[in-house]
Amino acid sequence: MLKLLFWLIVALVIGLFFAIRQANRLRAEQQDDDAPQTRSLESVRCAQCGVFVPADEAVRRDGQDFCSWEHAQAWAEAWHKARRREQE
Numbered sequence: 001m002l003k004l005l006f007w008l009i010v011a012l013v014i015g016l017f018f019a020i021r022q023a024n025r026l027r028a029e030q031q032d033d034d035a036p037q038t039r040s041l042e043s044v045r046c047a048q049c050g051v052f053v054p055a056d057e058a059v060r061r062d063g064q065d066f067c068s069w070e071h072a073q074a075w076a077e078a079w080h081k082a083r084r085r086e087q088e
Helices: 002-034 069-087
Strands: 043-045 052-054 059-061 064-066
Touching: 059 069, 064 069
Parallel strands: none
Antiparallel strands: 043 052, 059 064
């Protein structure tokens, strides 16, 4: 009877060890998922105003980088207007 009780306690301790280990792994995975995403530090210069913006937020048009859609549109209009004057 004493041997049976001993092995039961050993089995419980081993089971508890693995349960705690699994819980710690799951907690670590959740913390990794909750970690903020790092952004690229690469920046590009707006062709219209010269402001530097992160490359992943920049608007790209006609091979140029811009800080906003408005600046991309303004630059494109000015560029097309200049091209028309050259052709005249």
